[in-house]
Amino acid sequence: MARVLLFGPLRDLAGWRERRIDAASVAVLRSVLAAEDAALGAALGGKGVQVAVDQAVVRGDVALGADSEVAFLPPMSGG
Amino acid sequence: MSIRLTEAPFDPGALLTAFSQGRTETGAVATFTGIARAEAGATAVLELEAYPGFTEAEIGKIADQARERFGLHDLAILHRVGRIAPGEPIVFVATAAGHRRAAFEACDFLMDYLKSRAPFWKKERGPDGERWIEPTAQDHADRDRW
Incomplete structure (x- = not known):
């Protein structure tokens, strides 16, 4: 089960910050999330949203292990 | 080099005192709060x-x-997270260098990055509700100077 983290406006939109979800890859995870919450699914693919796996930003699809941490990072606001 | 996040209020004066101690070759410490x-x-x-x-x-x-x-000898960054009330320090940057120009410029450079691209998400709560804040055009322009 990957540990999934949402930040900023994505967390507000989804109504949760952290969940454990069974998914073999980032692409599978996206479709699982989109299937249960279409608005969140669209927002996760929105402009400027980055994905980090185990705290490193990744592009495209990446395989996930049982203990992977996946974070969806909306455009950063600075401090 | 120290980079930390904190949920607790902090005293910039105490941070400056601690950062400046024991430096005999530094010559210049610049800070921003x-x-x-x-x-x-x-x-x-x-x-x-x-x-x-x-x-x-x-x-x-x-x-x-x-x-x-900038050839810094050292630097320190402390950034608040969580809820921050008006009037409270939110960020502290200190830079140490042999001479003042490098210390000033490095401090300026670090702040322009922190204000425009650092991984934070900022929400403002006021009498009219809440809203997520994005960097301003000025923040981006400041960042582009470097």
């Missing part, structure tokens, strides 16, 4: 979210650039 604005009553509280571990690591990459580019 950012303070949360009330925006004439429009902002009752700021809420700043970070991604612990990731946020410090990303700031660390820019800090390494600053150390190399």
Whole structure:
């Protein structure tokens, strides 16, 4: 089960910050999330949203292990 | 080099004293303290979210650039997260260098990065509700100077 983290406006939109979800890859995870919450699914693919796996930003699809941490990072606001 | 996030209020004076101690070759320490604005009553509280571990690591990459580019002896960054009331310090940056120009410029460079690209998500709560804040055009223009 990957540990999934949402930040900023994505967390507000989804109504949760952290969940454990069974998914073999980032692409599978996206479709699982989109299937249960279409608005969140669209927002996760929105402009400027980055994905980090185990705290490193990744592009495209990446395989996930049982203990992977996946974070969806909306455009950063600075401090 | 120290890069930290904290949920607790901090005293910039105490940080400066600690940072300056025991330096006999440094010559110049520059600091910047950012303070949360009330925006004439429009902002009752700021809420700043970070991604612990990731946020410090990303700031660390820019800090390494600053150390190399400006020949810094040392630097310190402390950033608040969580709820921050107007008037409270939100960020503290200190830079140490042989001479003042490098210390001033590195501090300026680090702040322009922190205000425009650092991994934080910022929400303003006021009498009219809450809203997520994005960097301003001025923040981007400041960042592009470097």
